[in-house]
Amino acid sequence: MFDKVMFDIVLIKITAKPAKAITGFIVRLFQAFMLGMLTILISACNDPVVSAYQQDMQQLQQNIAKLKAQLGLEFSNKNNSENEAAATADENGKENIPPPAITQVPGHLVIKLSELYHKKAALTGRYQDYQELELLLNHMSGQLNNPLALRYAKANFNAGMHRFEAATEQLDTLPPQVKASTPVRALRLDISLQLGQYQQAEAQLQALMADAPGWENRVRLAHYYLNTGKLSQARDLYQQAADMLSAKQLYQYAWVNLQQGLLELGQENYGEALTFYQTADRAYSGYWLIEEHIAEVLALMGEKQQAKDMYRELVSKNPNPELKLALAELLLEQDGQTEEAGQLRNEAMAEFNLRQQLYPEAAAGHFVERLLTLEQTHPALLSSAQLNFNARPNADSKALLAMSYLKLGQEVQARQLYEQILATPWRSPGIEELAQVLEQSQNESSFISPENPLMPH
Template sequence: MTQMSAANSTVNPASFTSYRLLRVIIARSLVLLFAGIALTAYLQYPREATPRASFQGDLVRIQEAMAQLKPNEPKYAFLQVQKAQLTGNFADFYQANQLLEAFPDDRELILLRAKIALSMHDVTRGGKLFDQLSHYPNDTRTEDLAIDIALQQGQYHQAVETLTLRLQRDLQWSDLARYAYLAHKFGDSAAADQYYVRAQELLSAKQIKDYAWLELQRGIIDLENGQHPEALAHFELANRAYPGHWLIEEHLAETHALLNQPQKAIALYEGVIQQSDNPMYFFALGDLLEATKPTRANGLFSAAEEHFQQRYSRYPMAAAGHMMDIWIEEQQKNPTAERRTRLLQLSEMNLVHRPNADSLIQRINVLILEGDVEAAKQLTVSLLATPWRTAEVAELADKFGLDLPGQLSMQLPAEIVTNQQL
């Protein structure tokens, strides 16, 4: 102790004070430096420019253009199609189709009718309209319809072959996006994402809506692969690029719900159901509110059923196809005789008219619910013969002890993907 005191007594008090002061100065300087960097970084964080286009802006533009025209003019019908494509409402599509039918000999408008029919899963009607256009085999838009019909009929190899040829001939972002969609469904999500990014790079500043749609597709890949935070990032980016679109907002809502952020999901769904007549969103919102606001939830379930009936009366295939997954899930939790009958009837109708992998999966799930294991297994064998390799396909193969065949290669030539084309 004495020795220590003796040692301490040798330190110059002035030096010691200076040393401490120096330490304080260095420490505070470092804190200030880091705070400065953090503040500058915050201030420099990329700020979003005012979006060039928005859902509401585009809707108003279309409505204003329609107001300048008479309903019996072909351009009015064309604008109504644009409006329907924006809102996604079946009533708008139905009205558009009625307006288009007034011009039975106009090739351009027949093409639009065919597109509407196919987007509403009506392959029979779409096929008939396609036949009317088959005199124009050199029109790439007729080829678009052929690809769409092949996809809805489950003729995937044919569709992929045509798409590949088209991509080699003339790289278009829409073809690349279709190819990417198939690549993901065929089990190669990484390639799909790469193709979507490449498609985005092909878009000009005037195509910001299409850019947002592609960003949405990238998010859907992550969502379907269970990568919810990554999906959310894509959906938020899409929403910033093209704000206010119900399709983006409903995906945001779905993801927030999956991330256990129900309040954010509820707020978004509340906005979505003001814009869309899709019963799925009424149902999803009802589901989120069922525990806390059962009366409101029941009202939403009723509204969902009402919207389904309205949509079914106009486009039964699309109406049924969209709702089937929800009903299958509901039937597993809370079976009812009415829903059982509906599922059996609609899944069969869907498969007959649109025999692709989606319809097969829905029918198999309905048959499993029904306890008809043998029929479900037989259809699963058919499903495995397609190149569809989603998680559901793997689950079904596993369930029935069937081997999961390998993936169809969806790798495109490097010059297409890496912007090294001539």
């Protein structure tokens, strides 16, 4: 970067001993030109670096705005309904014209718009962005007579919001050739896992890998192996998936490295986890989800101040309640700052409540995980855990429900759920934690017997 001294030196060199043929006017003009160019250069050097995540978000916003203008779509999610399409009168008595019908424009444009909305929501993690996507999908369904691509988009959205019955019904309406496509089969696989249908999911996985052994299905199989105790196979598949990605797929490469970091984090290999997270951060800089995991592992490694600084910066940019709770825990642990920590917890709980109102099935699991960390038993703990279990009756949801029963002192119900979990192949970190808590409880009450060990094999 140029400082003032260097700037003056450059100007001196420019103006010293001009050629005799150059007039004074040309010299002054040349000086002005160079001054302008150097000013631009200095300004560019002082501009903040725009991260890859920020660039993607800016490009998404521009593309969304462009397509909405092209389609004549202007509506809000005030009531999450399509009442905005009706003509109303504003407070000045002027008639608001409803958005024009979009049946006369190419259908691929509205499908593209829904994909952009979905990508934006996935990147931000904000439930309000998912709400905008849902409003768009509902609006387009009525306008376009529910085309095939739109039905898949709605099924994908509903599955993401843990509305699996609605998602399955929409997939069932697709013709056979579409049902046989890889995206539809992959979505059905994800639904099977969420519903705890593990035998069916494993068969779907093997069939997908045989027909489409790309990086995405390798990640899916790695995820299955990771949560069924086959760590070495999971590691190999994650690495194979990373090696298959091109230099243009930086977000996907970062995401696979994030999964590799999560695997190592679950095994308490914090140094290895941090290496994967940092690789992901270099590939896709500025992504809050990656930075959150870096902060988490730094805290676990004892780098509390660095982790706290990262969480502070994250909280200033993203309203995610998980970030505020993590910062609150660090403040209490490191500094004993109860007032600021209490404020952060209140803000986080308000955001959790908002998420519960918008998409209760999707929010319940995260809500329960945080309620279990509170010293006091929250009145909504058991009802939220039951809602999460009803929406997705898999082993992880059973483990959360069992932990909720334990917090309420209802150990018999927790053990019954644990026995059900042992009948499945699923052995995620949450289940291992439940096993340890139950084993400790049995040891304390001298209830455990060698013939009935609690730890899963």
